[in-house]
Amino acid sequence: MIRFGLRLCLSGGREGAVRLVVIAGAVALGVGMLLATLAGMNAVGAQNARYAWLNTAVAPASADPTADPMWWLIREDYYHGQSIGRVEVAALGPDASVPPGIPHLPGPGEFYVSPALGKLLRNTPAAELGDRFPGREIGTIGRAALPSPESLLIVIGRTPADLEQLGARQVTEIMTTSPSDCGNGCYVGINHDGMTLVLSVVAAALLFPVLIFIGTATRLAATRREQRFAAMRLIGATPRQISVISAVESTVAAAAGTAAGFGLFFALRSGLATIPFTGEPFFSADLSLTGIDVLSVGLGIPLGAVVASWLALRRVQISPLGVSRRVTPKPPRAWRLIPLVVGLAELTYFIGRRPGTTNGQIAAYLSGFLLVLTGLVLAGPWLTMVGARALAGRASRPAALIAGRRLSDNPKAGFRTVSGLIVALFITSVATGTITTYVANRGEPRTDSVAATSLAKSFWPEEGPAPTVDQIPAGLTAIPGVRSVTVVHRNPDPDGWQGLVTCAELDRLAVFGSCPAGARVAQVASDLIGMRAFDLTSDTYVWDAAGIAPAEVDRQPILSVVVDTTSRSAFERARTLLVDAFPLGRFPISVGEWEANSARQLRQFQQLANVIMLASLPIAGCSLAVSVAGGLSDRKRPFSMLRLTGVQLRTLRRVVALETVVPLLLVATVATGLGFLAAHLFLRAQLGYPLRAPDLSFYLMVGGGLAVSLGIVASTLPLLRRITGPETARNE
Structure with missing residues (x-):
């Protein structure tokens, strides 16, 4: 049956070839996004690991008692608001440890610079920057020591007497432990808890819509396949044989799409590396895939396609007479709103009752946010049903009535293709609302304010x-x-x-x-x-x-x-x-730079939130487009009969458009609104601030993303004219 399934899949005529190409293309796009997400998570970890040597001041005692010590001093300098990492060293013997990225320790009057800082030194008057660094440049810090291609770092050689006077510390080894695994006071980079939180949020927000898209693609034209399978049952095929043939078809398309997705990822990797997910770009090599990533995607996507195909067939009992018997699903109930209400009530409860410890605050607020997010996903079908019934109840034209009735009959299917948006828009709205409000109240001052134009050197x-x-x-x-x-x-x-x-x-x-x-x-x-x-x-x-x-x-x-x-x-x-x-001591700095540094860290999280949203909205549009294309293929005969009875083509297009636009806009509105509400409750409870409206750029991003999604859906509508002609009704 496997060989027979392959023949049917690869020799099924024009319709079968188009279906195979469309599914493979959709899977390729989804796999490319999935690989980019996994590689991005690996890149954040790789970038964080290269901060390790900058934490040498807290390195544990060396296991090698024969290692020569050296004086080590690291401080943060600034230029035009950009942070410069300044490391000053002095060896106390020939066997002193050497930081990564340089061949040997610089001697007194020598220094190594990162490529970005070297370029800045060459293009800046010495009186503004270069005169701060004693000595001459003897080389460039290599990539192994640079968190980012834009990192501003300098390693300066000094005499032991100079560094002893400057308050340096003696060390015997260079720190190699990543800040994410460092438990003894690492202060440069992201600690373990912060790394886990960032990667978990990004993974959930990006992987969820991508996996939904891939699942939607593998179910393309399910009804047409079921009709063919019914015909096979009529001539004696068993249900098990039908399952094998269906699995072969899904596996071939998914395997081809997976291979193309790997090619797409590697073709775009260099461009992806320039996107500052964490506020700084990556090296291309940082966007790497582990063996587990490759195996999980390479084997998991085709396997997932088989499972999706099998589950789709389980919902349809194909009789030997070739009749597909379907049952209208039970409508979702209002109990799905309970987690959503409980999550909002928990966040409201802590207004004026903020927990006194950091762990208590994390437990209180994080659980509330998770409850709201879970409640949104769970309540999505019910909300879709309510919106569809409202559309049908207020319909004044046939298109709105048909679309509303179809959505209300099966709201789970209507919500499924856009459910990935819930996670992305909710997380983005919470992050944007919180960061906008915090920066407005405690962020960097205006560039023309005295806080930004005055410089202070303190002597503690x-x-x-x-x-x-x-x-x-x-x-x-x-x-x-x-x-x-x-x-x-x-x-x-x-x-x-x-x-x-x-x-x-x-x-x-x-x-x-x-x-x-x-x-x-x-x-x-x-x-x-x-x-x-x-x-x-x-x-x-x-x-x-x-x-x-x-x-x-x-x-x-x-x-x-x-x-x-x-x-x-x-x-x-x-x-x-x-x-x-x-x-x-510490170098001179302005209040504006202190505040800008704090605001910069917040904007890094905002950058991640924006990436999540900008990636998820087009993915949702592609999921909808694939779903629409599959639905059109499945409903060729009903639509053809409607056209024969006099229904105009533009009416059918309105039906299809409303069936996709209503869930998309409903999910976007509800997720964004509840994200802002949750952010407001958190800000009131934790900081006592009311929510500040985000900048216009946020609304333009959401509107632009939705417009792109709707444009992708609109690109499938011309198929209606081609597949609903009189010959379709006659041939079917």
Whole structure:
């Protein structure tokens, strides 16, 4: 029977060939997306693993007692808001460990740079960036040490005395443990819990619609195949033989599509690597497949096609007389809404009752989100049925009535092809609503605000003795574009703000707030801004008064130097001067850069959410298109008879369009709305913020994705004219 099934599949005439090509093409597209998803997950892990060496400061003691130690210091520098990883080393013997990507440790006055930083150094005036790095470039850091092609990294050689003075740490080996597996304080990269959460969410959101698409493709033209199988039963074929023939047909198409899908993935891999899923692009080699991935997809998709075909035949009892007996499925019940309601009630309950521990908050909110998402998937058929009945009840034209009745008779089938959208749109809406609201309340300030234009270098007691006024570079005031240079002194009152500034100085500066009425000295943050950057307009922010005389302020140790600028060039030149003058401790930074760094991490998750949505919407459109094409093939005779009775072709097109548009738009609206509602409940419970409406770009992305999906569906409608002519009714 297997050989007979192959002959039927490969020699079944034009109709059989078209069906085979369409199924194989659909499976190829689905497999390509599936492989891209798996490779993307592997790429995130590979990129994270290359952060390992940057955590060398927390490496465990070496198992080799003969290894020579070395001094190691890593700090974060910035240029135009971009983070620069600065590693400074000094070997204490010839057998000191060497970081990946470089042939040997640089000596004093030498450094290696990443390709991206090397290009930046060549294209940037030395006074703005290059003068911060002592010595000369002796080579390029190789790919093994670079998380991304755009990583900005530098390894600088120093003397042991220099690094000892700078507060470096002695290490005996380079950290090789990935941050996702590091349990002893790794601070660069994504930890295990964060990695698991990110990969789980992405996998569920992308794999679900892809697998639905593949399952839909393998069931293409099921009714036509069942009619052929009924004819075989009439001439004596057993149900088991029919199952074997069906499995052979599905396997051939799925196997061809799987092979083509692998080719599609490898053809597009280089382009996929440039997409910054995590905020930074990947190397092409990062988008790799493990042996388990290859076997799972290469064997699992054809096997899944066989199972889908078998399940489809189980729903139809084919009699020896060639009659396909079908039973209208029972309508879904309202109990499917229970998990959805329980999830929303749980998120509502924690408003004003936020758990006190991180684990408690994760358990409370994550379980609520999962309940809402599960409830959406479970309630989808019921919602589709309600929408279809509303369409039929308000129908004023035959097309709407027919489409509404067909959808309400089998809402599960109507919902199945778009159910992948539930996961994608819900996750995207939650992420977008939460991130938009957080950034609006606590994100980076405006680029023209003083929080973004002023630079602060702080001198904390744990980093060494504070400098004197004479040690502050006099050249700061000579830089074109520097508006002011302010010295903030340390506040002896431990219960107030850290710094002191006279009210006369605040009045002169004008942009850093003001004193209370009658005060002569103000307590201020070390950067003259603090955590309330959005409140610091030119004249409205009022600092607390300090109980100290103005004459005593200059006698206190210096806490920080704050430089306000009018241009990015002046900003970076001032930073370079401060880095060279005060190499100890943390490098100068603006509040805007601190906030931008936090916002950048949030935007990485937003980027993932956008990728999920932009990938899922076209996949849903393809699933609908395959479903529509299969439905048209299955209903050739009924549609042909309707045309013979006088029904116009445009009416039939409206029927098909409404049967696809109603579930698609209903799912998109409900999933997006409930995603925003869940985000609002979470924000109120955790942060006390009301939901802020997302930017117009979000709605344009959703609308554009839906338009693409509908366009894909519309491309199948011309088939109606070709397959519903009078000859179809006559030949059938």
